Amino acid sequence: MCALTIPKKTTLLSCFLLGLVCLSFTGRLKRVISVYTGLALSNDTTVTVCGSSVTLNTVPVAGYSNPSWNNGSAGTSLTVTSSGDYWWQVTGTNVVTNGDFSAPTTNATTRGFTSAYNYVKLTTNCPTCCCGVLSLEGTYAVGTNPNSYHTQFTAFGDHTSGSGNMLIVNGAATANTTVWTQNITVIPNTDYVFSAWATSVNPASPAILQFSINGSPLGSTINLSPTLADGVWQYFTTTWNSGSTSGSVPIALVNQNIASNGNDFAVDDIVFAPVYRQNVHVVLNPIPVLALTSPHEVCSFYDLTKAIVGYDTGTYNYFFKDSNGNTITTASAQNITQSGTYTITEQNKATGCTSLPQQTTITIDPTPQKPGITSL
Amino acid sequence: MKKHQSLLNLILIVLFIAIANRSAAQVTSGPSDATTAPPTAVTDVGKILCAGQNISIAGPQDVGGVDFTKYHWYKIDPSGNKQEVTAMTGRTYTETTGAPGYYNYQVVTENSNGCTSPISDVFKVFVLPPLTVAITTPTSSMCAIASSETLLTANVTPSSGYVINYQWTRNGVVIPGATSSTYDVTGETSPATVTFGVNVSYALSPTCPATGTKDIILTPIPTKPLITAN
Numbered sequence: 136m137c138a139l140t141i142p143k144k145t146t147l148l149s150c151f152l153l154g155l156v157c158l159s160f161t162g163r164l165k166r167v168i169s170v171y172t173g174l175a176l177s178n179d180t181t182v183t184v185c186g187s188s189v190t191l192n193t194v195p196v197a198g199y200s201n202p203s204w205n206n207g208s209a210g211t212s213l214t215v216t217s218s219g220d221y222w223w224q225v226t227g228t229n230v231v232t233n234g235d236f237s238a239p240t241t242n243a244t245t246r247g248f249t250s251a252y253n254y255v256k257l258t259t260n261c262p263t264c265c266c267g268v269l270s271l272e273g274t275y276a277v278g279t280n281p282n283s284y285h286t287q288f289t290a291f292g293d294h295t296s297g298s299g300n301m302l303i304v305n306g307a308a309t310a311n312t313t314v315w316t317q318n319i320t321v322i323p324n325t326d327y328v329f330s331a332w333a334t335s336v337n338p339a340s341p342a343i344l345q346f347s348i349n350g351s352p353l354g355s356t357i358n359l360s361p362t363l364a365d366g367v368w369q370y371f372t373t374t375w376n377s378g379s380t381s382g383s384v385p386i387a388l389v390n391q392n393i394a395s396n397g398n399d400f401a402v403d404d405i406v407f408a409p410v411y412r413q414n415v416h417v418v419l420n421p422i423p424v425l426a427l428t429s430p431h432e433v434c435s436f437y438d439l440t441k442a443i444v445g446y447d448t449g450t451y452n453y454f455f456k457d458s459n460g461n462t463i464t465t466a467s468a469q470n471i472t473q474s475g476t477y478t479i480t481e482q483n484k485a486t487g488c489t490s491l492p493q494q495t496t497i498t499i500d501p502t503p504q505k506p507g508i509t510s511l
Numbered sequence: 512m513k514k515h516q517s518l519l520n521l522i523l524i525v526l527f528i529a530i531a532n533r534s535a536a537q538v539t540s541g542p543s544d545a546t547t548a549p550p551t552a553v554t555d556v557g558k559i560l561c562a563g564q565n566i567s568i569a570g571p572q573d574v575g576g577v578d579f580t581k582y583h584w585y586k587i588d589p590s591g592n593k594q595e596v597t598a599m600t601g602r603t604y605t606e607t608t609g610a611p612g613y614y615n616y617q618v619v620t621e622n623s624n625g626c627t628s629p630i631s632d633v634f635k636v637f638v639l640p641p642l643t644v645a646i647t648t649p650t651s652s653m654c655a656i657a658s659s660e661t662l663l664t665a666n667v668t669p670s671s672g673y674v675i676n677y678q679w680t681r682n683g684v685v686i687p688g689a690t691s692s693t694y695d696v697t698g699e700t701s702p703a704t705v706t707f708g709v710n711v712s713y714a715l716s717p718t719c720p721a722t723g724t725k726d727i728i729l730t731p732i733p734t735k736p737l738i739t740a741n
Contacts, residue, residue, distance in 0.1 A: 434626030
């Protein structure tokens, strides 16, 4: 672990490369960013910021591209407004063939994958189909509009472009049925991301999918949202470290939902690629709000701390400056004998966050000296 | 009924005023300290006054020689607590004295900004008790002969606690060296009535003296008799 102290600044567009993370700030960076260096997925960065938001930026990683974030958004930056755990990742070359289903659908070879489901196309003859060629459970198609394959499927476009192909599935009533599988080549000791976009094509009984690799389930199940509308693409991803595995291994998408009614979905943009992921733990600390009373006209001297609303030395450090901008000690601040405008800031002891400087005007009136009494 | 109500209101008002006056600071008109022994030297206090003299003390002016906006005068009460006597615009405070003792005061000045000074040190005024003297003697008549004598004694009130200065006179003329509390009349050979006097004063203050007189009748002695024979 290494620690870096960052100077405070009101608006800091500080892009610092720590080998792992680059940040720009709309708030004020507190003090220390702790960075765990390394190249495994356990890379963790803690970003502690004073303010209500912080913009996280990715950094280039050689051989990797397509930066994306834990919320599914793409791009090199993400502005977050709450404390929590975030990550970004960049991926290497996608080793999935025809993951966006854009290749010709002539046969399994051209489609690039196989399935335990039965493939149909618009021209498939299906005398028992009530509502389209995908009327039967356990069938799938590759097309541009689910509604074209089943009259009870919602019409919408694919995830890639809105007009391309997607995998359209009428879920089987048998658990652990492989929807999509493909052999890919992996190299050992490498982190991979396995991701896909999916959506229900019919609101009934959303599908429950699961990634698998080499026949073993990978990650948690993919539960399509029962509340999101059909055609709202949902991003699912999991990671895998190849360890000692090398060569060709099968990767798959498996359906765990055995409902016969509903359980219909679409999949697009399947990716299996080496990945570099950076975990970022964000801590947003509020900036203290300092309030002062002003002005003050007093005799002899003034205790500047009396001007602070809610003066609390247990929680805050206070910093005082005179009219010339010179720092004065707390003891001096408690015995101001010169008129002027004084500047005060407060710093939260626990977070290190410092308030905006506030000013108060003090007028010191002269006081008569200690009198003597004479007899007349 | 209405009459009773008015009477009740009056009683309540009187009670309120009485309570308010009682709760207000009570400023003594006598000395702050009537029990402590008198000062042993003039420099022990700020001022020594004779009985019946008024106290007149003043606070300072500002650096420009102008009176401050206000003077807050405090007097120490017999319990040792200071009580604000007055807050006045002039810098001179006067008070009629009563019983002898120490009258102790402090003052705080206030300028036009309303800023007040630290309180002054205590200024002590000591008021002396009235001084009287009476001359006593075993006899007011003596023979006008050099060997005759009588002792005059000056009895001073107060009789103790103070150092008293004495000066005896004979017919209004100072008798050199006669400065004790007694005077031995002797050497008087001329028949007459002689007025002996004594002027007394406090050693602390010569400005409040007292005088006593005593007439001594000097009787002529018979002439030397001659014896005759028939």
